[in-house]
Amino acid sequence: MQLDRGAVGICCAKVGEAEVFAAAGIDNIRLPYPVNPANASRVLALMDRASVSIIVDHPAVARGWSDAMTRAGRTLDVLIKIDVGFHRCGIDPDAAGALDFIRAIDALPGLKLRGLLSHAGHGYSAASEAELSTIAAREAEILTTLGERARASGIALDERSVGATPTLRFSVRQRGLTELRPGNYVYFDRTQVALGAASLDDCAMTVLATVVSKPAADRIVLDCGSKTLTSDQARGIAKAPGYGAVLNGAGDAIDESLFIERLSEEHAVVRVSGRTALEPGDRVRVLPNHSCVVSNLVDAVRLVNGDEVIETLAVAARGKIA
Ligand SMILES: Cc1ncc(COP(=O)(O)O)c(C=O)c1O
Numbered sequence: 032m033q034l035d036r037g038a039v040g041i042c043c044a045k046v047g048e049a050e051v052f053a054a055a056g057i058d059n060i061r062l063p064y065p066v067n068p069a070n071a072s073r074v075l076a077l078m079d080r081a082s083v084s085i086i087v088d089h090p091a092v093a094r095g096w097s098d099a100m101t102r103a104g105r106t107l108d109v110l111i112k113i114d115v116g117f118h119r120c121g122i123d124p125d126a127a128g129a130l131d132f133i134r135a136i137d138a139l140p141g142l143k144l145r146g147l148l149s150h151a152g153h154g155y156s157a158a159s160e161a162e163l164s165t166i167a168a169r170e171a172e173i174l175t176t177l178g179e180r181a182r183a184s185g186i187a188l189d190e191r192s193v194g195a196t197p198t199l200r201f202s203v204r205q206r207g208l209t210e211l212r213p214g215n216y217v218y219f220d221r222t223q224v225a226l227g228a229a230s231l232d233d234c235a236m237t238v239l240a241t242v243v244s245k246p247a248a249d250r251i252v253l254d255c256g257s258k259t260l261t262s263d264q265a266r267g268i269a270k271a272p273g274y275g276a277v278l279n280g281a282g283d284a285i286d287e288s289l290f291i292e293r294l295s296e297e298h299a300v301v302r303v304s305g306r307t308a309l310e311p312g313d314r315v316r317v318l319p320n321h322s323c324v325v326s327n328l329v330d331a332v333r334l335v336n337g338d339e340v341i342e343t344l345a346v347a348a349r350g351k352i353a
Pocket of ligand 1: 196197
């Protein structure tokens with residue numbers, strides 16, 4: 032559906048995920064993840080089926096890829112990961128050696144340096160819309176400035192790729208970017224609502240849960256624990272405590288009287304304010320805090336229209352952690 036609507040390709044984190052998508056016929060796959068050259072044989076096999084690119088942010092890792100590609104007589108597209116403030120992976124764009132790193136990667140045989148890539152994951156901790164907007168603007172500025180510096184030193188870089196769902200609505204307005212790579216937007220979730228990136232209506236994934244116990248008037252237990260919802264907390268500008276929002280009643284509105292205060296692996300302990308008509312056997316939907324990790328935990332998703340199941344889709348790339 033993404034490709035049908037104009038995406039030029041897809042992104043995955045892990046080689047195993049890319050293998051599933053390549054087998055399904057997707058022929059342009061980017062791995063914005065610091066894939067280790069120990070995976071070279073798998074990446075070479077992928078390159079026979081699809082156009083593949085990875086990121087690099089470490090000289091020894093880049094040399095490892097260069098050696099592997101040179102030995103195989105192939106060329107791998109790479110982008111340099113830039114740390115725009117998340118402080119996870121990426122080179123420091125302000126460090127004295129940033130341009131030297133770009134030059135060094137550009138000079139490595141077996142690699143084709145395509146551009147610069149970043150992920151503003153720190154947007155998830157933003158305290159306001161204004162902060163999200165500033166993060167997106169700063170990210171674009173960092174990539175375009177470094178791209179200009181590279182160009183001035185004789186290295187023309189085609190791509191400046193950013194992507195994160197919280198900053199997406201601000202990134203689209205930036206100049207100089209060539210690619211947006213949001214992922215979470217496919218489903219959205221409670222965190223994105225709290226960040227102002229989505230409305231409740233935009234959220235496409237819910238976990239259908241059954242009430243399995245009602246030990247007290249002020250407590251019910253659902254059959255979705257951390258093995259389903261994960262222990263991820265919601266982040267966001269608005270407060271969203273607990274392990275998901277319970278949707279109940281007409282129009283699947285959030286039932287504010289039900290608060291998922293605790294998870295065990297198979298149990299969600301829900302504190303009830305006032306009274307609830309829910310009894311064991313009744314079903315509710317739970318809007319998860321983080322849809323990406325929930326998707327990775329389930330074998331299949333059901334596409335529904337109200338209570339009618341339209342289609343069942345296998346989550347074919349789930350669990351591919353290597
Ligand atoms: C490197 C990278 N790019 C893009 C994304 C997509 O970000 P989001 O899930 O916020 O849309 C992620 C998500 O983890 C990521 O790690």
